[in-house]
Amino acid sequence: MNTVWALAKVVVLEMVRRKDFYVLFILSVLLTATAGSVNLFNDRSIVRYLKEICLLLIWVSGLVIAITCTARQIPAEREHRTIFPLLAKPVTRAQFLLGKFLGCWLATGLALALFYLFFGLVSASREHSWPLVNYLQAGWLHWMMLGIVIAFTLLGSIVFAAPSSNGTICFVCSAGMLLLGRHLNKVALSLAEPLQSLLYGLYFALPHLELFDVRDLIIHNWQLIPWGIIVLATLYAAAYAALFLFAAWLVFRRRPLN
Amino acid sequence: MPPALPIALALAITLAVGGRLLLWEQVSVKKSGSVFALLLGESRRAFADQVFLKADAYFHQGYYPSVFDLALPDGKTHMVKETEGGHHNHSHAQAERGYRDWLEAFGSHFYPAEHRHLERFGDAREILPWLRLAAELDPHRVDTYIVAAYWLRERLNKVNDAEAFLREGLRANPGSYEILFELGRLYAENNRDIPRARAVLELAVERWLRQEAGKPNPDALAYAHILAQLAALEESVGNFDRAVTHFTRLQRVSPSPEAIQRRIDELRAKLNRPN
Numbered sequence: 275m276n277t278v279w280a281l282a283k284v285v286v287l288e289m290v291r292r293k294d295f296y297v298l299f300i301l302s303v304l305l306t307a308t309a310g311s312v313n314l315f316n317d318r319s320i321v322r323y324l325k326e327i328c329l330l331l332i333w334v335s336g337l338v339i340a341i342t343c344t345a346r347q348i349p350a351e352r353e354h355r356t357i358f359p360l361l362a363k364p365v366t367r368a369q370f371l372l373g374k375f376l377g378c379w380l381a382t383g384l385a386l387a388l389f390y391l392f393f394g395l396v397s398a399s400r401e402h403s404w405p406l407v408n409y410l411q412a413g414w415l416h417w418m419m420l421g422i423v424i425a426f427t428l429l430g431s432i433v434f435a436a437p438s439s440n441g442t443i444c445f446v447c448s449a450g451m452l453l454l455g456r457h458l459n460k461v462a463l464s465l466a467e468p469l470q471s472l473l474y475g476l477y478f479a480l481p482h483l484e485l486f487d488v489r490d491l492i493i494h495n496w497q498l499i500p501w502g503i504i505v506l507a508t509l510y511a512a513a514y515a516a517l518f519l520f521a522a523w524l525v526f527r528r529r530p531l532n
Numbered sequence: 533m534p535p536a537l538p539i540a541l542a543l544a545i546t547l548a549v550g551g552r553l554l555l556w557e558q559v560s561v562k563k564s565g566s567v568f569a570l571l572l573g574e575s576r577r578a579f580a581d582q583v584f585l586k587a588d589a590y591f592h593q594g595y596y597p598s599v600f601d602l603a604l605p606d607g608k609t610h611m612v613k614e615t616e617g618g619h620h621n622h623s624h625a626q627a628e629r630g631y632r633d634w635l636e637a638f639g640s641h642f643y644p645a646e647h648r649h650l651e652r653f654g655d656a657r658e659i660l661p662w663l664r665l666a667a668e669l670d671p672h673r674v675d676t677y678i679v680a681a682y683w684l685r686e687r688l689n690k691v692n693d694a695e696a697f698l699r700e701g702l703r704a705n706p707g708s709y710e711i712l713f714e715l716g717r718l719y720a721e722n723n724r725d726i727p728r729a730r731a732v733l734e735l736a737v738e739r740w741l742r743q744e745a746g747k748p749n750p751d752a753l754a755y756a757h758i759l760a761q762l763a764a765l766e767e768s769v770g771n772f773d774r775a776v777t778h779f780t781r782l783q784r785v786s787p788s789p790e791a792i793q794r795r796i797d798e799l800r801a802k803l804n805r806p807n
Contacts, residue, residue, distance in 0.1 A: 314661050315684065315693040319654075322590060323661035415642075456639060457600040459632050478635065488642050490594035496644055503641045 277365050278373045285377020286384070289343055295385050298338060302331040302389065306396055321400035322493050328396050329489045332389045333416070339385050340420045341444045344378045344427040345437040357531055367527050371428065375519055378424045383417050411499055412488050418511035419486035423448050425518035426481075432525045448483060455484040481514040568669050580670030587662035587679075594644035656687040667701070677701030678714045691722045707743060712736035713758045720765050733762045752785045759785075763795075772799045 289295065306328045314320050351357035361370060390413045398404055423444065430440040454461075458480075462473035485507060488499065568576045589596035631637040650656050663680040666673060677698055684694035698715045705711060713736045719729035736758045744750035763778035776799050783792040 312661075314664055315657075315690060315697070317657050317660070317688075317690070320657050320661055322658040456636075456643075457598060459636060460600040463632070478633075482635065482639065485639050485642050490643050494590075494593040494644060496593070499641050503638075506638070507642075 277369045278376060281365070281370065281373020282377035282380060285343075285347065285374060286381045289339075289377075289381035289385075292343075294342060295339055298335040299385075299388065299392075302328070302335055303392065305331055306392075310396070319400055321397065324400065325393070325397055325493045326489070328393050329492065332386075332393060333487070333489070335389065336382065336386055336416060336420055337423065337445065337448055340378065340382045340423050341427050341441050341448070343381060344374070344424045345431050345441040345444065347374045347378065347428070348431045349437045352531065361531070368523050371519060371523055371526060375425060375428055375515075378428075379417075379421050382420050382424065386413055386417055386420070405495070407498060408492060411504060412492050414504070415486040415488055415507060418508055419483050421515045422481050422483065422511050422518065425515040425522070429518045429522040429525070432522055432529060451480060451483045452487060453484075455480065455482045482510075486511065572669070576669045577673075580666045580673055580676075583662050583666040583669060584673070584676060587659040587666065590659045590662060591650055591656075592644075593648045593650060595647055654688065656683045659683060667697075671701075671704035674701065674705055674708050674710050677705075677711055681714050681718065685718055685722050691718065694718055694722075707739055709736040709739040709743065709758065710754060712739060713754065713761065716758070717761060720761065726765060726769055729765055730762070733758055733765065737762070756782055756785050767799065772803045775799055776803070 306324065309327045310324050348357075351360065357370075361367065365373075390409055394404065394406070394409055426447070427440065427444045430444055431437065434440040434443065455477075458477040459474060462470050462477060465473060490496075491499070568579075572579060585596075631640065650658065660680060660683065663676050663683075666676045667680070670676070677700070681694040681698045681701075684690045684697065695715070695718055698711055698718065701711045702708065702715070712732050716729045716733035716736060719725045719732060723729075737755075740751070740755050740758060744755065759778050759782040763775045763782060766772070766775035766778060776796055779792055779796045779799065783789045783796070786792050
């Protein structure tokens with residue numbers, strides 16, 4: 275575990291040193307501030323559109339940070355040839371993968387914490403309330419979802435040659451799942467057999483990232499999600515992340531490094 | 533080739549293209565009157581429709597059918613029905629049908645899955661940004677101005693803003709009897725400015741006759757609304773003969789002429805009563 279933790283710490287430090295997060299954060303702040311400065315019928319207490327814009331920016335930024343940070347981990351180690359001394363030490367390939375996953379996931383979590391803090395400030399500035407537990411649930415589910423994306427991207431970085439192609443594929447898959455995942459069953463039911471069963475099977479097999487998207491509940495001030503449901507969603511995310519990590523290990527353990 | 537040459541060339545091209553673009557932008561914006569029209573062209577109308585639906589989704593606190601389970605059988609959003617005086621008899625397919633599978637049932641915990649409206653006073657303000665944006669995207673969409681004005685004056689007590697927005701709509705749609713009717717209602721019900729309300733409503737009647745009377749399927753409901761408003765206005769200030777005239781015209785298009793006849797009889801009785 276110490277080895278995994280040490281690897282993860284390096285990834286987090288690397289992320290802190292890179293500019294990606296800061297650029298995305300400043301951009302989100304500027305865009306939210308611009309949207310907030312619009313005069314709408316002389317009413318300064320209109321807030322939900324601003325929450326929607328801010329959360330959209332957070333979701334886009336979260337995906338960008340998670341995918342770009344993860345996609346370059348293994349290719350960069352290969353390119354700089356640092357992977358050889360690393361794996362020559364008593365570090366197994368499974369530990370290497372786990373360390374990379376944990377590092378990217380923690381780094382993304384830190385970024386999310388800052389983003390959600392900003393969101394809370396924006397929201398409180400107009401609504402004058404702090405539904406902290408709701409934000410905590412939203413942030414936690416968001417982080418769990420990014421865990422699946424990170425594990426998937428890590429698998430992609432072993433399968434695909436270039437980080438750019440891996441990044442693009444992961445973006446397309448994640449965005450597709452977020453936008454259409456909830457409706458795959460409805461589309462399946464409108465199809466003829468055997469396509470119907472095939473698509474319905476895919477609907478159950480694919481990881482439903484949109485389950486973790488509770489933005490509408492936050493924007494419209496809905497009540498808390500029951501904690502039992504949060505636990506189940508966490509287990510769901512953990513299962514898919516573990517599955518992708520296991521697949522990554524299966525591919526990586528016999529893959530030549532050069 | 534000296535390295536400064538391609539740089540100078542690139543700079544010259546950039547300046548020339550940039551200058552042309554700026555000129556083109558100024559001319560185009562002046563012609564179309566909107567940056568959205570310049571950027572999005574005709575597609576902005578489709579965006580406006582989506583933004584208008586977004587306002588309706590906000591009215592339902594995020595609970596809204598997707599394009600996959602779409603449910604607007606009569607083509608009207610629930611928000612519009614509210615402005616027409618009722619939001620009672622509509623159903624939401626999801627709630628009635630139940631869930632198709634366990635995953636859908638589990639997923640329903642993560643998005644608004646219960647039919648609710650913006651009920652608290654002041655909450656209605658949350659739909660306004662989307663209506664404002666819909667108007668920017670498509671200034672010729674009359675519904676946007678009417679719905680926004682209704683919520684502004686009825687639910688937010690912002691009569692001046694409602695009037696300003698309706699006037700903006702009227703500038704973009706000078707012949708709109710719907711906007712004139714809404715403006716007339718505002719003057720009559722909120723401002724109690726009877727002469728102004730009368731003038732605007734009579735203009736609405738004139739516009740309706742000019743645009744709709746010759747059509748095979750005219751918008752009779754709008755005409756009935758305008759006449760009813762005019763008749764009520766005249767009755768409220770004691771001009772019973774004028775009210776009778778408007779009710780008589782209303783009787784021709786009303787689905788319940790008997791009820792209108794009773795009103796006419798009542799007014800005639802008042803007219804014949806010695807003071």
